[in-house]
Amino acid sequence: MLFADWESKASDVVGNLRLDAGLHPDDPLLVALVGELSAHSEGFRARWAAHHVKRKSHGTVRLVHPLVGELALRYENFSLPGDEEQSLSTYHAEPGSASEEALRLLASWGADAAAPAASGPR
Structure with missing residues (x-):
């Protein structure tokens, strides 16, 4: 990416x-x-x-993924209480956007690879 x-x-x-x-x-x-x-x-x-x-505590980052193309993701960085040296970053796509669709597609590929093989009659 x-x-x-x-x-x-x-x-x-x-x-x-x-x-x-x-x-x-x-x-x-x-x-x-x-x-x-x-x-x-x-x-x-x-x-x-x-x-x-x-x-930068918040904004939009544009990424180019080799499989789904450009993604525009909103991000926010949160300082952790009691430890200014660490922060938590969150990223999300705007609902209904092409980026949301691309993330869903990527998530489904990952879910397919992680799913156990279906066991059927032998």
Whole structure:
């Protein structure tokens, strides 16, 4: 599955990483990650140098699935009480939309594969 608007999603992710880096400036693993990404990705370096800080709590993400095509999913991120380091993310398609139909189709494929074989007369 790929993001339909990869450039925008990449900028959002780097902005969120910058937010985390500001909250944890002495985290050696985070410093190492930023260093590795900077060394290997010109796109990351440019986004990191822009100094955008971003936390997205809700919105719409557009994905392209290889079997069902484009999906537009609404999402919300919820902070967990008592632990600001963790969050719960939910995704859903608008009722009656082509994305809802595509998700139902994908779910039915997964259900078919997980269903036990019917046992009939032998």
